[in-house]
Amino acid sequence: MRLFHVMLCFALTTPVAAQAEKAAERPGFRLLRQDEDWSALRDPALRTDWFDALKFVPLNQNETAWLTLGGEARERYEYFDNANWGAGPQDDNGYFLHRFMLHADAHLNEGFRVFTQFKSGLESDRNGGPRPTDRDDFDLHQLFTDVRLPGTEADALTFRLGRQELMFGSQRLVSVRESPNVRQSFDAVRATLDGKVWQFDAFAAYPVETDQGVFDDDANEDVKFWGLYGVVPFPVLPDGKVDLYYLGIQRDAARFAQGIARETRHSVGTRLWGKHTGWDWNFEFVYQFGEFGAGDISAWTAASDTGYTFESFTWTPRLSLKADITSGDRDPNNPDLQTFYALFPKGAYFSENSLIGPANHIDLHPAVELHPTRAITLTVDAIAFWRQSAYDGVYNSGLNVARTGLTGGSHYVGSQVGSQIEWKLQAHLTWTANYSHFFAGEFLEQNPPAEDVNYFSTWITFRF
Secondary structure, eight states: OHHHHHHHHHHTTSOHHHHHHTTTTSOOOOSSGGGOOOGGGGSGGGOOSTTHHHHOEESSTTSSSEEEEEEEEEEEEEEEESGGGGOSOOOSSOEEEEEEEEEEEEEEETTEEEEEEEEEEEEESOTTOOOTTTOEEEEEEEEEEEEEEOOOTTOEEEEEEEEEOOOOTTSSSBOOOOSSSSOOOEEEEEEEEEOSSOEEEEEEEEEEEOOSSBSOOEEOTTEEEEEEEEEEEOTTSTTEEEEEEEEEEEEEEEEETTEEEEEEEEEEEEEEEEEETTEEEEEEEEEEEEEETTEEEEEEEEEEEEEEEOTTSTTOOEEEEEEEEEOOOSOTTSSOBOOOOOSBOOSSSSSTTOOOOSSSEEEEEEEEEEEEETTEEEEEEEEEEEOSOTTSOEEOTTSOEEEOOOSOOOSEEEEEEEEEEEEEEETTEEEEEEEEEEEEOHHHHHSSOOOOEEEEEEEEEEEO
């Protein structure tokens, strides 16, 4: 905490006016810190921030090799009233989650790079102790090398080997798990062919298992993950793009409401997305097949997010509607499995409370987003949830079974209203607060406990 406070005070002394003057030309922070490129700071005129001395450190006289240092500190408070709808340990006064991350990015020449990142995730005062994604005392989060083969200005082939984050599309199936305290990484080999307006990736990976000690995270060799992912222009829609992909996973002990068995699952999917004249759209369709124990897998999902932004209105409102459906198992006594599995989805899939995840579900999710200032974003939303199959359970955002529900009953799980404010206090500092209330529906009342859930969280993030 003391380190965080020191960095916070230091950040508040940053010359914000000077940053704003050069904002259009300067690089910025990204969700994947390894995707940041601070080489523009070769130009002394762009070095307007106290931390620029760390963002571009020349390693040779002509500055063709350089080092970038960076990090993050996040302090988060969470409170549940009736967590998990009243089941399990309850916490009357909430708990704190502390995240610290540091990275170094060495570009040794035009074709060779080494990136390393360390993490520490800590938890305080949670009744029942830390969840699997709450605590990792200190560990290696990423360590990889990039080898870029010489190519033309229009395309480049890069091989990446080592521990790394993977993120594709809108993070419905492959994500860095940003919202939870400990992010997801993989021990992987990846090849990326980048053609500026298109990109193709091929990879093979083991997910890294989060253990709570120091330098004890290892690849989970019980889970094998591989795939192909491509993004290309889609001229049928104005300014549109299309993702085409295949993802494969093998798990020695896959767990669903039906039971536990060895699983090999193949996902083929497409995503249509883009933005034009105020409209934005994001549609995704996936079919899954394979084997689960002695049975066959046949599962699917369809997801949509459509919005319109009123650019000329006060506060620039965006109205949107998400509508998603994922298949559920039709008969727990039949060895075949129809439950959709979202692989490695983002941690807060539908909302920060993570009560429900994308398996055996239907949702409708209208929202309004407002921007009172350039630095503030307000969001108000409502979500209604149903089970797609009455003979499968309800799953949380961790894709664990929250309620089994194998004997039929109501499809209606419940509804939720919520709001969030995000305030970019300055270039390095962001504050966020989130509140939601979940109204337990008929299915939960048939499978008690079934209490309404109040959830509140707030966090402040410092990046450099």
